[in-house]
Amino acid sequence: MASQQLRETIELIRSQASVAADGLSLAERRKMMEEQQAQLPVPADIVREPIDMDGVAGLRVTAPGARDDRFILYDHGGGYVMGSVATHVELMGRLSRACGATVYGVDYRLAPEAPYPAAVEDSLAAYRWLLRQGAVPEHVMIGGDSAGGGLTLATLVSLRDGGEPLPAGAILFSPWTDLACTGESMSTRAGQDPMITDRAVVLEMAGLYAGDHDATHPHISPVYADLAGLPPLLVQVGDAELLLDDSTRLAERAEKAGTPVRLSIWDEAFHVFQAMPQLPEAAEAVAQVEAFFREHID
Secondary structure (H helix, E strand, O other): OOOHHHHHHHHHHHHOOOOOOOOOOHHHHHHHHHHHHHOOOOOOOOEEEEEEEOOEEEEEEEOOOOEEEEEEEEEOOOOOOOOOOHHHHHHHHHHHHHHOEEEEEEOOOOOOOOOOOHHHHHHHHHHHHHHHOOOOHHHEEEEEEOHHHHHHHHHHHHHHHOOOOOOOEEEEEOOOOOOOOOOOHHHHOOOOOOOOOOHHHHHHHHHHHHOOOOOOOOOOOHHHOOOOOOOOEEEEEEOOOOOHHHHHHHHHHHHHHOOOEEEEEEOOOOOOHHHOOOOHHHHHHHHHHHHHHHHHOO
């Protein structure tokens, strides 16, 4: 059952301007996302350090007690066209605190200035850089939300296809895995999710990222990829999400392929509800991440 805080937050979001609203320019969407996320206070004990990961900009985020031999590589959300490590500092700080790990946020290049495969190239480069610093793959998890969740999965598929060492697991918050936007929830959940209400806006962002490539390419829409041989996946999604089927179909395909997958669906929850620290659902979700992290790494 949804918490009162969740329902109040839904009403608050509906009363505010949305980055996914119709009629906004990309510059307006980017500015709005940065300003809205800046309103989330980051605890004073969270340490942030800009870092260069072999030419890819990033941010090292650590909470007190975070180990320097346990890692999360994080790809932020934003439809591949907006967002940054700055918009996700608070969430990365909570993950560092919960898992006792050093979190590296990846500031991958955005479309349309840098369409596919730029984001995948940057995520791969950051992972390879982390291993060259001495990180053991078995002590690394990669994760992300929304587009960052899809990017995380595309990174795994690319690593597997290239015969490279795979991390211990992946954390996927409301992952966007189908840029062709064919899931039934695109219509059955229309208007329910206050964060993303319209398939047309999602398709617009998909087109900017995919460019001249087929949106069903497995490195663009990893729900269409062969998912065999991947490390364990933790998939979290809200039942009200326009992108709900991007998670449910992913989990179904991963299970059929023999990849361990844990799917959790939160009643009435919206897109990337984990980013709202005041929600009991977000606390429960991060606690689940902690258990998953310790199960597969510690």
